[in-house]
Amino acid sequence: MSPRNETLRPPEGAAAPRRHPDAPAPGELLGSHYDECFGCGGGQDHGLHLAARAGEGVSVTAEFTVKKAHQGAPGLAHGGVLATALDETLGALSWLLRTIAVTGRLETDFLRPVPVDTKLYLDAHVTGVDGRKIYSTATGRLGGPDGDIAVRADALFIEVKVDHFIAHGRDTEIKAAMADPDQVRRARAFEVNP
Numbered sequence: 379m380s381p382r383n384e385t386l387r388p389p390e391g392a393a394a395p396r397r398h399p400d401a402p403a404p405g406e407l408l409g410s411h412y413d414e415c416f417g418c419g420g421g422q423d424h425g426l427h428l429a430a431r432a433g434e435g436v437s438v439t440a441e442f443t444v445k446k447a448h449q450g451a452p453g454l455a456h457g458g459v460l461a462t463a464l465d466e467t468l469g470a471l472s473w474l475l476r477t478i479a480v481t482g483r484l485e486t487d488f489l490r491p492v493p494v495d496t497k498l499y500l501d502a503h504v505t506g507v508d509g510r511k512i513y514s515t516a517t518g519r520l521g522g523p524d525g526d527i528a529v530r531a532d533a534l535f536i537e538v539k540v541d542h543f544i545a546h547g548r549d550t551e552i553k554a555a556m557a558d559p560d561q562v563r564r565a566r567a568f569e570v571n572p
């Protein structure tokens with residue numbers, strides 16, 4: 379399905395997505411980029427704990443089980459939580475590009491309600507790269523990786539350097555992250571090799 383919004387379609391002349399030579403192998407679990415991340419971190423009790431794996435090319439798959447803490451309507455996932463699951467899955471594409479990027483635009487379609495205790499099967503891939511602009515798309519399915527689409531999104535991520543987080547993040551968390559060798563290792567894994 380091509381993006382409905384023109385601004386989320388790679389422009390003519392955009393480069394085809396290129397898997398970084400040092401990207402994790404297809405099937406490899408990517409782990410969390412930050413333990414306190416609401417999307418993938420183990421340190422957030424009510425977070426999504428989304429687990430993403432590298433796919434072929436510049437793609438990822440991920441799974442997320444909707445918990446009681448994620449409700450909007452009774453027994454149903456909150457739309458914002460589902461958008462977060464899509465955003466996080468799309469963000470995980472950074473591991474394949476080895477580029478740090480943040481969400482600039484995210485357009486989401488909600489096609490079916492997602493009940494509590496349901497596992498959402500997500501996949502995402504990059505559709506094109508134009509300078510710092512990374513175009514991508516994702517779906518979330520019910521019942522299995524080939525199940526009905528419940529949610530989908532098109533996105534534009536913008537490449538940034540580590541300095542983006544140092545400049546804008548709160549001092550306490552930045553200092554803690556920089557003092558954590560695991561976090562520094564993860565940040566390096568996102569960086570393009572010179």
Ligand SMILES: CCCCCCCCCCCC(=O)SCCNC(=O)CCNC(=O)[C@H](O)C(C)(C)COP(=O)(O)OP(=O)(O)OC[C@H]1O[C@@H](n2cnc3c(N)ncnc32)[C@H](O)[C@@H]1OP(=O)(O)O
Pocket residue numbers: 385411465466469478479480481482483509510511534536538540543564565568
């Ligand atoms: C340690 C490991 C951690 C790794 C951390 C990984 C975290 C992943 C987490 C999941 C993802 C998230 O939720 S990330 C969190 C949510 N997102 C954010 O907080 C981002 C907030 N926004 C910003 O900080 C800024 O707007 C930026 C960085 C996105 C862009 O600012 P900038 O760097 O000054 O660049 P700027 O010149 O404005 O834009 C560059 C180009 O992109 C285009 N552009 C920019 N924004 C948009 C937009 N919304 N819609 C259309 N186009 C846009 C511009 O027109 C321009 O095109 P042209 O003129 O070149 O053609």
